[in-house]
Amino acid sequence: MTPHDGEMRRLIPDAFDQTTCRVSLAQIVARRFECIILFKGAKTIIARPDGACVMINSTAFESAAWLATAGSGDVLSGFITGLMARGFGAFETAALGALFHVLCPDDIGPGLIVEDIPNALLDVPRKIISSAPFDLEQSPMS
Numbered sequence: 001m002t003p004h005d006g007e008m009r010r011l012i013p014d015a016f017d018q019t020t021c022r023v024s025l026a027q028i029v030a031r032r033f034e035c036i037i038l039f040k041g042a043k044t045i046i047a048r049p050d051g052a053c054v055m056i057n058s059t060a061f062e063s064a065a066w067l068a069t070a071g072s073g074d075v076l077s078g079f080i081t082g083l084m085a086r087g088f089g090a091f092e093t094a095a096l097g098a099l100f101h102v103l104c105p106d107d108i109g110p111g112l113i114v115e116d117i118p119n120a121l122l123d124v125p126r127k128i129i130s131s132a133p134f135d136l137e138q139s140p141m142s
Contacts, residue, residue: 001033002077002094004040027051036090038080038098040073046094056098063105071114076101079121100124 001011008025009016015028026039026047039045042064047053058064080097084090104120105112106127 001029001035002038002040002073002080003029004073008039023047023053023055026053036094038076038094040076044098044102046091046098048091052091054095056095056102058102061102061106063108064102066105066108066110066112067101067117069112069114072101072117075114075117078118099128103127 003011008029012025012029012032015025019025022039022041022043022045026037026045029039030037030047030049030053031051034049037045037047039047042057042059044056044058045053046056058067076097079100080093083093083097088096100121101117103124104117106120107123108116108120
């Protein structure tokens with residue numbers, strides 16, 4: 001599930017009375033519904049039922065705010081579904097999909113519309129590899 005704050009409040013209104021910690025809220029939903037949760041926001045939390053979680057902090061990316069547009073979450077869900085179809089696990093796929101999603105608006109600029117996001121995805125793996133802290137040709141795994 002990929003809820004934003006308003007959707008989370010509808011899923012677990014009682015939990016919001018006990019905590020405002022986004023990590024705790026994501027963990028509660030993951031446990032209660034026995035599924036992977038991607039709690040969307042400036043700091044997206046991905047949690048699984050056993051309590052493990054990761055955070056994708058989009059506040060480091062100035063252009064990430066442009067993703068707050070109708071349909072952007074649907075594209076994110078499509079990224080995740082596509083990765084799962086390639087054999088990735090759900091938890092890892094949610095984290096990777098969120099990372100890919102937050103990197104897409106860099107090349108689009110202000111005025112991003114949802115139709116721009118899938119095309120921007122094509123450059124994301126190159127960006128990740130080019131910013132890697134190692135030389136792929138010199139990697140010990142080569």
